[in-house]
Amino acid sequence: MSATMKAIVVFLCVVGLASCQFFPPRQNFDRFPSRGSSGRFPSQGSAGRFPSQGSAGRFLSQGATSGVQAxxxxxxxxxxxxxxxxxxxxxxxxxxxxxxxxxxxxWQAVGISSQEELNYIHGIIGRERLDYIWTGGNKSGSSFKWLNGEPFSVTGWSHTGGLRKPQPDNREGGKENCLAILNNFYKDGIKWHDVACHHLKPVICERRA
Known part of the structure; x- marks a missing residue:
């Protein structure tokens, strides 16, 4: 081998060693190694949502899944x-x-056992502009009781009704067994009426906090 060829071989070896030192073997940098085979991060659920989010993608506040919210x-x-x-x-x-x-x-249909609660419920009906609501009042013998067991110790009966008689008057064939609160239905303000239970109304439900 001539001196010129030897010089070329030495030069190529030096270049090769320099390339290995400054350019290490290429790794798979085009993918995030922390992702799974589907390309999602393992901290996400199968649908790509974070576990702390609900199905609509909103973060759930503490207690949001603990039952019906008041x-x-x-x-x-x-x-x-x-x-x-x-x-x-x-x-x-x-x-x-x-x-x-x-x-x-x-939760039970609302029972009203104090003047303060009566004023509160009547205020809701007024502010919400409701025509009427059902309560949890049901006839028991010749009187009424609350389904939730609260004492029937305060009343808001109207002085009038369909027969222009004080409530309860049991006028619909003797079957007015449910207690509704009507909003000025007989030009009497927000008052209680005994009503036949087949009528349709919204309801307020109550439970102890």
Whole structure:
């Protein structure tokens, strides 16, 4: 081998060693090694959402999955307003009571056992511009009781009704066994009336806070 060829071989070896030192073997940098085979990060769920988010992609506040959320709280009770959740649907008296109990967690159709609570419920009806609501009042013998067991110790009966008689008057064939609150239905303000249970109305549900 001539001196010129030897010089060329030495030069190529030097260049090769320099390339190995400054340019290490290429790794797979075009993919994130922390991703799975589907290309998603393992901290995400199978649908690509983070576990702390709900199905609509909103972060769930603490307690949002613990049951039905109350619409308002007053005097140690929570209240659920049916019309805010069902597009204004109305129910028979028995269906209204069933709706409340089906919510679970101690919900029942509202019982009113103090003047303060009476004023509060009447205020809701006025502010929401409701024509009427069902309560949890049901006839028991010749009187009424609350389905949730609260004492029937305060009343807001109207002085008039369909027969222009004080309430309760049991005028619909003796079958007015449910207690509704009507909003100025007989030009009497927001007052209680005994009503036949087949009529349709929204309901306020209540449970102890």
């Amino acid at each position: 619409d308002d709280t007053f005097g140690g009770s929570q209240y659920y307003f049916s019309w805010k959740h069902d597009g204004g649907k109305e129910y028979t008296g028995s269906a209204a009571a069933s709706l409340c109990s089906s919510l679970g967690g101690g």
